[in-house]
Amino acid sequence: MRIVRNRLIPPKRFDAINLFGVLFCRDRLRVTEHVIRHESIHTAQMREMLFVGFYIWYLSEWLVRVFMKGNAYHNISLEREAYAHMHDDDYLTHRRPYAWVKYLGKKRKKGKGKKKKGKR
Numbered sequence: 001m002r003i004v005r006n007r008l009i010p011p012k013r014f015d016a017i018n019l020f021g022v023l024f025c026r027d028r029l030r031v032t033e034h035v036i037r038h039e040s041i042h043t044a045q046m047r048e049m050l051f052v053g054f055y056i057w058y059l060s061e062w063l064v065r066v067f068m069k070g071n072a073y074h075n076i077s078l079e080r081e082a083y084a085h086m087h088d089d090d091y092l093t094h095r096r097p098y099a100w101v102k103y104l105g106k107k108r109k110k111g112k113g114k115k116k117k118g119k120r
């Protein structure tokens, strides 16, 4: 992944932005392998959505989620896939196309399986 460090892109309150597969980041950002994998997952999403489709979907989903419970950014399906697999070394070798779609639904709460119906 090509990384461009600079002082203009992204705006100050952000650390990095992936524009068409090129990572623009602030000078201070420590670019770890996990950051690169997170952004590479976004690049894979972009390719399958022909780049422009990615940005349209991303902004549209963010606009919907802004009015929903929780953090809109972290709840975007594209982000949920990237955060869920950024620590998986070979995720991109076995990732299925449009894998982010399964993150459109509600988040499952950790540690809570299906409740058994108990007798009273």
Ligand SMILES: [Zn+2]
Binding pocket: 038, 042, 078, 079, 082
């Ligand atoms: Zn992201």
